[in-house]
Amino acid sequence: MVDTSLTITSRQIREQNLQLVRQALHDEQVCTSSKLKELTGLSVVTLNKIISLLIASGEVLDAGKVNMPNGRPASTYRFNEMNKLMLILSIYKRSGNKYVGYSVHNLFGECIERKEELIEESDSIQTNELKIGMERYISRHPKISVIGVSMPSDDVGGRVGSAIRHDSQSKRLSSHLEKQFNIPVFFETDINAATLGCYKRCKNQEYVSGVILVPGKIPGCGFCYNGAVLRGKDGMAGEIRYFPMYNDIGVLPSESMQADDLAIRTIRAVMCVLNPGYMAIYSETLRPGFIDRLKKQLGTPAEEALLPKIEITDNLREDTVSGMVSLCLEALK
Known part of the structure; x- marks a missing residue:
């Protein structure tokens, strides 16, 4: 048979x-x-x-x-790289303000239009704010065939924020937008997208981890293995804010010495649990000499062997958009 x-x-x-x-x-x-x-x-x-x-x-x-x-x-x-276009919305914070960056890309990933707009600070992004922006770009670029939205991991208060998770609420929101624009729409956390973007530019790294460590903010962590973002149940993974050393507060302390100490402990935990080969630390405020202080706290030869190649960078948005381009291309397939 x-x-x-x-x-x-x-x-x-x-x-x-x-x-x-x-x-x-x-x-x-x-x-x-x-x-x-x-x-x-x-x-x-x-x-x-x-x-x-x-x-x-x-x-x-x-x-x-x-x-x-x-x-x-x-x-x-x-x-024909212009046969279909991708619209990427990246929501991010800079200097205490919240912005949405719009960028339109062709099928080679080349950016053909880019703009950022200041948006009203709130606990969550309003769906209508994003819909208006989407409509504006689709009217200018009728070839847009997919929309990807990246958001900070801590923006989970409202409908759009919750759509980062691959749960029923996310599916309803994506379905609502897809019906309105008649094209695929998906959401991703900024750290997941940035980790994928980091993987693309690192080359020859099998396992990459990206970590957002900004004093006063909720930390975030993403994992990329062989070019694929690793996701847990309901799309949630890397919720390092729940590590016991955060004492249920869930944010990196604002005081620089405390932030430095907790950042080192966080990185050591990620190292020992996941053993990535490369780690990008997205931060603008960690004290100089951070990596040297991290190395001094490694207690055993085994932990020293786990130490990945580490970079401290403030290119979160650039890596996020790069990762979103890859995710958009995958969605178009």
Whole structure:
């Protein structure tokens, strides 16, 4: 008896082949038909059919013919990076104020428009504020095909904040926005997105952890393994505010010496539990010499062996947007 659950249909094969050619053209940007055949392993007949479909949908452009070393001209094709666009909203705090950054990206991740706006400080972001901004950018860029929203981990008071979690409330809000704009909409915490962005720029790091440590604020932690964000139940993971040493207060102390001490203890806990190879500490206010003081507190050779490569950076927003680009591209697939 044949197990039909394992049977691959002709439609699935066609979709796999389409994605294979899409990815090859995305990576190469401009490619000859012979190079595509080499990269995909598809037959000339199958390849020609797929290219015709992709040209008809606007995903690929005919780039004409080029002369080859053997003297025969070859057809070339160019990936159309403007066929679909991504809208990213990144909500963040700077100098005591709350902002929303809007950025529109093409399928190569290149930013074609970017703007930030000051928004009213509140316990939670109002849904209408975001909807108005989304409408404005969609009207200017009709090719926007996905919307990703990143938010601080501590912005969980209202409907939008709770949508960071992959629970029923999140699904309702995403569904509401998707119905209004007729395109996919998803939410992610800033630290999860930033950790993915850090992974992209680090290269050759299998396991990356990102940690937000700002005195007076709730800490956040994200994990990325082999290019995938690790999430716990309901999308919640890395809730380091609940470490016992925070004494149920859940924020890094404002006093610099206390903040320094608790930040070191937090990093040691993350090291020992997860053993990441690289750790980005997002902070603008930790005291100089922080990493040296951390190293001095490592008590055993075993803990010294767990010490990852550490950077202290204030590029939270840049890494967040980079990670959101990757998540948007995945959503478009």
